[in-house]
Amino acid sequence: MAPSSLLCAAASLWAKCIFSSTTSVARSTSFLPTSSICVKWLSTVVSAPPKRPLNAYMQYVLQQQPIMVRLHPEIRSVDVIRKIAQQWRTLSPAQKKPFEEASVKAREQFKVALQSYMAQLTPAQEAQQALDRKQKLAKRKAIRKKRELTSLGKPKRPRSPFNIYMSEHFEEARGATTQAKMKSLLQDWRNLFGHQKQVYTQLAEDDKIRYKNEIKSWEEHMVEIGREDLLREQTLSRKTRKTATKAKKKVVKRATGKAKMTKLKAKGSTTKTVTTSKKL
Structure with a gap:
């Protein structure tokens, strides 16, 4: 009985030791960051590009916005930004200087971060980045053109x-x-x-x-x-055809006039020759 009880006690003690060690390991690892350094080293995904730095005015807005909201909780967000813009216009150059210096420093840090980011891109990723930029620019251009056409009162297209x-x-x-x-x-x-x-x-x-x-x-x-640049393509092509037709008519008219003049000159010279021969 004694050896068997001793064996059971040893087994239970061994199980407790294993359970406590695994629990302590789990507790200790719970304080580690979710993304381990090894995972970053093994990852092939490129980090996001650095964000463009804010200018001096936007840094001032970020600083004053919570203060303005606390002082005037009843006004709208648009009015908050307007009040901050009015304050910015009344600041002296000395008051604006800290924000301008911070903006310059942020631009320098952005340049370094951008160079570091571009260095880790593959040729395929660089091509994709260029394509994304091109698409964004095209989208912005389309939005600006649509706003311009709306402000100029372009009629809405017919509905189905x-x-x-x-x-x-x-x-x-x-x-x-x-x-x-x-x-x-x-x-x-x-x-x-x-x-x-x-x-x-x-x-x-x-x-x-x-x-x-x-x-x-x-x-x-x-x-x-x-603003003929805002005309539709079909209108421009129609206008081009009309212009070409008019130009063609002018060319034909000039050619016809020249031919008539040549014919008249030739007829006049023939008449003059016949008259001279009769006199002789």
């Missing part, structure tokens, strides 16, 4: 029959989200009879006529103010 139907029945459509409502409306539109869709088809045709008249007047106004 389904768009007219959707705008009329969107409020009572089934679904909690916009996507669900549009899906239910599309299903209802497909279930409509032909004579029911004909109403919206006619409205769409009327909208096309409205757009055609409005866009013609708008483009004529753009030509008057010297």
Whole structure:
């Protein structure tokens, strides 16, 4: 009995030791950061590019925004930024100097960080970065152009029959989200009879006529103010064809006139020769 009890006691003691050691290891590792250094070394994913530094004004905004919100909790965020902008304009050069120096220092740190980031990129990643920048610039350019056209009053494009139907029945459509409502409306539109869709088809045709008249007047106004670069491609091509036709007519007219003059000169010289021979 004694040896067996001793053996059992030894086994339980050994199990306790193992359990306590694993628990202590787990507790000690719980304080380590989630991303280990070894994981970073083994990872092939390039870190995100450094963010561009803020200028002196934006640094001042970040400093003053929580103070302004605490002093004026009742005003909107837009009004908070306006108040901070007014304060910035009233600051003296000496008061602005710390923010400007901080901005210069941040730009220097950004240059170093950017060089370090670009050094770790592969050729494929550099090409992808260039493509992303190109797409972002194109998107910004499209947004700016759209805003400019809206400010210049460019007419809205004509709507399709389904768009007219959707705008009329969107409020009572089934679904909690916009996507669900549009899906239910599309299903209802497909279930409509032909004579029911004909109403919206006619409205769409009327909208096309409205757009055609409005866009013609708008483009004529753009030509008057010297913004022919905003005309549609089909209008430009039509205008180019008209210009080419006019130029061709002028060339033909000049050639015809020259031919007539040559013919008249030749006729005059022949008449003069006949008259001279008669005298002789």
